[in-house]
Amino acid sequence: MRGLQVANATIRYGELVAVDDVSFTVAPGEIVALLGKSGSGKTSLLRAVAGLEPLADGQVCWDGQDLKTTPVHERGFVVMFQDGQLFPHLNVAKNISYGLSKWPKPQRQQRVSELLELVKLNGHEQRKITELSGGQAQRVALARSLAPKPKLLLLDEPLSALDRKLREHLVAELGTIIRATHTSAIYVTHDQYEAFTIADRIAVMADGKLLQLAAPLELLLRPADRAVSRFLGQEEAIGSS
Amino acid sequence: MTSASAPGRMAAKVSLRTWSVAAGVIPIVFLATFFIWPMLTLVGRGFVNAEGFTLAEVSSVFESARTWRILGQTLLQASVGTVVAVLAGIPGAFVLYCRSFPGRNLVKALVAIPFVLPSVVVGVAFRALINEQGPLGFLGLGDSFVSIIAALVFFNYSVVVRTVGVLWSRLDPRASDAARSLGATRFKAFITITLPGLAPAIAAAAALTFLFCASAFGIILILAPANYGTVETEIYYQTTQLLNLPAAAALSIVQLVIVTATLIVSNIARSRNETALKLRSDENTQPLRVADWFPTTITALVGFGLLAAPMANLVWRSLHTRSGFGLGNYAALAVVSPGMAASVWQAILNSLMTATMAMGIAVLLGIQVSYLLSRRPKTKSGRRALNLLDSVFMLPLGVSAVTIGFGFLITLNRPPLDLRTSWVLIPLAQAMVALPLVVRTLLPTWRAISPRMREAAASLGSSPAGILTRIDLPYLSRGIGLAIGFAFATSLGEFGATSFLARPDRPTLPVLIFRLISRPGAENFGMAMAACVVLAALTGVIMALAEWIGPKTTGWV
Numbered sequence: 001m002r003g004l005q006v007a008n009a010t011i012r013y014g015e016l017v018a019v020d021d022v023s024f025t026v027a028p029g030e031i032v033a034l035l036g037k038s039g040s041g042k043t044s045l046l047r048a049v050a051g052l053e054p055l056a057d058g059q060v061c062w063d064g065q066d067l068k069t070t071p072v073h074e075r076g077f078v079v080m081f082q083d084g085q086l087f088p089h090l091n092v093a094k095n096i097s098y099g100l101s102k103w104p105k106p107q108r109q110q111r112v113s114e115l116l117e118l119v120k121l122n123g124h125e126q127r128k129i130t131e132l133s134g135g136q137a138q139r140v141a142l143a144r145s146l147a148p149k150p151k152l153l154l155l156d157e158p159l160s161a162l163d164r165k166l167r168e169h170l171v172a173e174l175g176t177i178i179r180a181t182h183t184s185a186i187y188v189t190h191d192q193y194e195a196f197t198i199a200d201r202i203a204v205m206a207d208g209k210l211l212q213l214a215a216p217l218e219l220l221l222r223p224a225d226r227a228v229s230r231f232l233g234q235e236e237a238i239g240s241s
Numbered sequence: 242m243t244s245a246s247a248p249g250r251m252a253a254k255v256s257l258r259t260w261s262v263a264a265g266v267i268p269i270v271f272l273a274t275f276f277i278w279p280m281l282t283l284v285g286r287g288f289v290n291a292e293g294f295t296l297a298e299v300s301s302v303f304e305s306a307r308t309w310r311i312l313g314q315t316l317l318q319a320s321v322g323t324v325v326a327v328l329a330g331i332p333g334a335f336v337l338y339c340r341s342f343p344g345r346n347l348v349k350a351l352v353a354i355p356f357v358l359p360s361v362v363v364g365v366a367f368r369a370l371i372n373e374q375g376p377l378g379f380l381g382l383g384d385s386f387v388s389i390i391a392a393l394v395f396f397n398y399s400v401v402v403r404t405v406g407v408l409w410s411r412l413d414p415r416a417s418d419a420a421r422s423l424g425a426t427r428f429k430a431f432i433t434i435t436l437p438g439l440a441p442a443i444a445a446a447a448a449l450t451f452l453f454c455a456s457a458f459g460i461i462l463i464l465a466p467a468n469y470g471t472v473e474t475e476i477y478y479q480t481t482q483l484l485n486l487p488a489a490a491a492l493s494i495v496q497l498v499i500v501t502a503t504l505i506v507s508n509i510a511r512s513r514n515e516t517a518l519k520l521r522s523d524e525n526t527q528p529l530r531v532a533d534w535f536p537t538t539i540t541a542l543v544g545f546g547l548l549a550a551p552m553a554n555l556v557w558r559s560l561h562t563r564s565g566f567g568l569g570n571y572a573a574l575a576v577v578s579p580g581m582a583a584s585v586w587q588a589i590l591n592s593l594m595t596a597t598m599a600m601g602i603a604v605l606l607g608i609q610v611s612y613l614l615s616r617r618p619k620t621k622s623g624r625r626a627l628n629l630l631d632s633v634f635m636l637p638l639g640v641s642a643v644t645i646g647f648g649f650l651i652t653l654n655r656p657p658l659d660l661r662t663s664w665v666l667i668p669l670a671q672a673m674v675a676l677p678l679v680v681r682t683l684l685p686t687w688r689a690i691s692p693r694m695r696e697a698a699a700s701l702g703s704s705p706a707g708i709l710t711r712i713d714l715p716y717l718s719r720g721i722g723l724a725i726g727f728a729f730a731t732s733l734g735e736f737g738a739t740s741f742l743a744r745p746d747r748p749t750l751p752v753l754i755f756r757l758i759s760r761p762g763a764e765n766f767g768m769a770m771a772a773c774v775v776l777a778a779l780t781g782v783i784m785a786l787a788e789w790i791g792p793k794t795t796g797w798v
Binding site for chain 2: 154
């Protein structure tokens, strides 16, 4: 079995069950959105896939192989955080090449300019991180995440810190760029617009449970239950039928 | 992206754990050996007499009126010093941190210097200003309470300016703008909006200043009038002059209580302060305006009158000899004067050597301790343990340096650790005194690295060791300059502990200066002034360099 398989994942913080028996898969090249309100467990689930959060129960597998003993830095899954977490002591080029330390230097430089072109920031190699606008910073963060050709890209509310207009513009661009690189991705968001724009399939989460996992159109037409349709704000339209 | 073999992974995990454990254990062992053990031994002596354990000796200390007078003088001196320093420092914080003008960074660097000046230098400088030959001699202040307070404020002004200024520059000015637009005067907006916002920083600065004022030693020894004493000088007097260990032990306990109470207050203030700092990460400065005349005038008065004048006068008077204006006092520095074991130049060499060693020890330990204290444990008990550790490592800041010095003498004088005759004792004691400053300087740097940033680096393929070398250490290099400067300057000027430990034939410069001024004669005082100028210049250059290299906004929190 190729790609990511998450089986019966459960995460506990003391008494609280943050993620409750969730299973799903991400096929090679596929973008899956985890959609839910804050506190629904979507970010915890993403962190568990990255290896940043231990599972109380269940498995995270890649190509059928359990990753339980594989530490974060050896998984090849890159996390892109909401606030980018660019390294302020490094310039744009050095941020992007951070994950390329094992590459020979000429290839590294070429990869950096390739990615800057991809995110439309050509020629910004030497810029300081502190001089970037919010949108530019997230483009650099995306370039940095894609540079080492990750097996899986994990995006944690990557656009939430930006204003609405920029967000709507960037989410489409983000999708185009990720697809152009044939990278598998999990996209965590609380914003339906973003989820429906970028994802091949959407997983709706509430209270740590996975309510439904389906393609966007199917989700709209055939919500699994009231909870999903309520979440999608379509209760009136669908509830009466 | 290849996956490494299982043993490789284990090795990475083990080495990180080893590092973390070492980071905790080495400084704790060091602190236990060179601080807690000597201190407990000294205190313990107070409870033992020929018949064994007894409270009689200690309780007799508390029955004496002298003890209560000394305690009262200590608290009064610390309270007055703190209030004056805070009142003088607030306008300075505004002018130097919220307003921009040409040369601001230079002024900031200059203002930071008094804090690290050796206490003997400050004592001599103020004495040269107010004694009968001095320009302020006509005031008849001589050795008085006023001159002590002036010297204490001189010392602690920059603590207030820095701590309050860093927070002030990050307060959102729109809150006070809103108050103004609702009809508040500038003064009312300041009192009702800005001041409450600054409260955590003011409280933290006041607590720290209080500690420094309560435990001042060199200044009191040089400037105090007859019959005046503080807990710190009394410990010195009781141990060295009367060999009355029970009294010293009782006073050490009193001091420990004062320090602990102040640290608790400071800790509470600091945790509130750090939450407040999250509000804004960029500085907010505007050009200096005519409307800022009031704080600007105060700052200029304090800057020239209190900070610059004593130092300028010290330099000026050091150029006067009995035979007239000239460099005679400086020429005398090369000569071993009668009754002295070493020349001033030899003492400078001794000082530089011990201070370099002390700096090395303090910075190495400080890096480990601050790294440990910057961790954010997930469990409640973990956080509590870390808070306790935080306070323990601050203790040497308020506990008498005299206690440290004397404790060394009576503990490290027999196996398993017999260092009695070793000059290593001096750098060890100086490192203990400098350690809290190093830790406080480095902590904000470590804390600036968010856990998310480390996670991002890990997900990009960095092993724990890789994160340490590629994220943590480059970050640390920003704060390390200032830490090195503080450690070096503090060790260079350390007097309390060193006065106990320096061998007569190998004095450090502050010890030699104190010997010079303890002897009568204008020549001796002239030489002391010249030596003070040299010591101040050394310290000033070191600090100015450190301030210039280091980040501009490290707060004293």
